[in-house]
Amino acid sequence: MPFCLVRRSNECGSVSTSLRWRHGYRLASRHVGDDVHILRQFAAAARRAREAGFQIVEVHGAHGYLIGQFLSPYSNRRTDAYGGSFENRARFALEVVDAVRAEWPEELPVFFRISATDWLDEGGWTVDDTVRLADELLAHGVDLLDVSSGGNAADVRIPVGPGYQVPFAARVRAETRLPVAAVGLITRPEQAEKIVANGEADAVLLVRELLRDPSWARRAAGELGGRVHTPQQYHRAV
Template sequence: MSALYEPFQLRSLTIPNRVWMSPMCQYSAEASGPDAGAPGDWHFAHYGARAAGGTGLILVEATAVSPEGRISPGDLGLWNDRQAAAFRRITSFLKGQGTVPGVQIAHAGRKASTDAPWRGGAPVGSEADGWQPVAPSPLPFDDGHPVPDELTVEEIQRVVADFAAAARRARDAGFEVVEVHGAHGYLIDQFLSPHTNHRTDAYGGSFENRTRFALEVVDAVRAVWPEELPVLFRISATDWLTENPNDEREGWTVDDTVRFAAVLKAHGVDLLDVSTGGNAPKARIPTGPGYQVPFAERVRSEVGLPVGAVGQITEAGQAAKIIENGQADAVLIGRELLRNPYFARHAARELGGEVSAPVQYHRAV
């Protein structure tokens, strides 16, 4: 059997295979009113189909820890108990299919209050359910984006508490894995990178200061999350900016990621979900099949922390080789799972692996 279909153990949790679903925003929740941020029929059908398709772990899209932490007014949230209750229908169904339910909790920072991508993704104001973004420093994301408010130390601590509260609700909602979103230019990533963090207090400047907020979030989440269940952290391994220390545009680098991965491991993070980019809109990114896998491989080999690999992983053989070659412990599939909810099942047939099928579908196995 292909290593892609071997179970994977994280703390007490056994994930049935190494084909996992990457968090991908759907921008399809109610924007306002009592059901704002709560999952609906679209989310149930969307995630349920991938579970029926044999995906081992599903990480639900970036789910905001506060209303102002949303990327768009249509984002999911876990800032109130009504939202947590609405998730239980989804987590129960996923578990019933043999899939582990996970959720990515997030704060968008300066990239908040934007429209859905199919409407252009531009910033939206209060007339379209928008709000004022916040960030570590008052630097807009791109041309045409608002200058965010710089967070005070008191406000930073409030966001840390929001992450902890969201993690507590995630467990109440039935999730068994929680992932802290520290990638793609969202708030935690903004603190990590000197490209976006120009603070001069305890949260800016040195590596230790720039990583302080991320570690406070991880510690707060780990403190409320069950000891027997895993915490994941998604990171952008590089901003794809120059690594010349004399260049004012210098950002977060792969060397920073390797260094920080060891710290995250010491703080109770069980797996690093390794992506790249998102913090500098004009960065040049050399994309291609598996282009981010080497970053995951380096963390795994140098730190000994389990890793997930992402980025244009679209074929069964390609995914299997990543696991078999020891480059990653799991592959997180994105767009290919949007195209084909049954990717895990089809790949198993091609590779000689095995995934459970819903009993209603046995005549087609």
């Protein structure tokens, strides 16, 4: 969920009592018994988003945040119903989706962001796990999977380069029925267009490139032969 919509989001903490991100990081308390309270916070965030007029809500299950910690066997060392097997580790993510969906209009989409891999040689979350979870997310009302990677384990080697995460999105799209979005160092209009045209993803999501160039979408439309309607109020600025 967007952090601006989640009150006291930094209080969610870790699902494990034995694992720090790296030396020097504070170890949060384990939330045995608090899971219902946290689910209510996610639901309340979705309700605030709805009341504020948002058209899309995204559940952030990537990059080592709370949901991602539950998913990965690397970070989830619990021995209760939320740890151990794939089904148990996925339980919290699906409960969050159910809580959000209960507050979110049926006709509006819910996205889910995931780290497709922990980039660990063994003992972590894998692309196979992501494909398996995608079918579960679809069954629970998720409309699109935002496919990123990493962030759950420190000091891993990630081969960062243009479009380096696109193959993960492409595999999920090829093996499941859940629409996917590609992200990560997609900076050029023709690059984004090719990803969608080739069927590697149903959409491309941008953040950093829009921060660098707020007019990226308008420029991309021009380069790709499209037309963008510019609101009258913006004509003098573009």
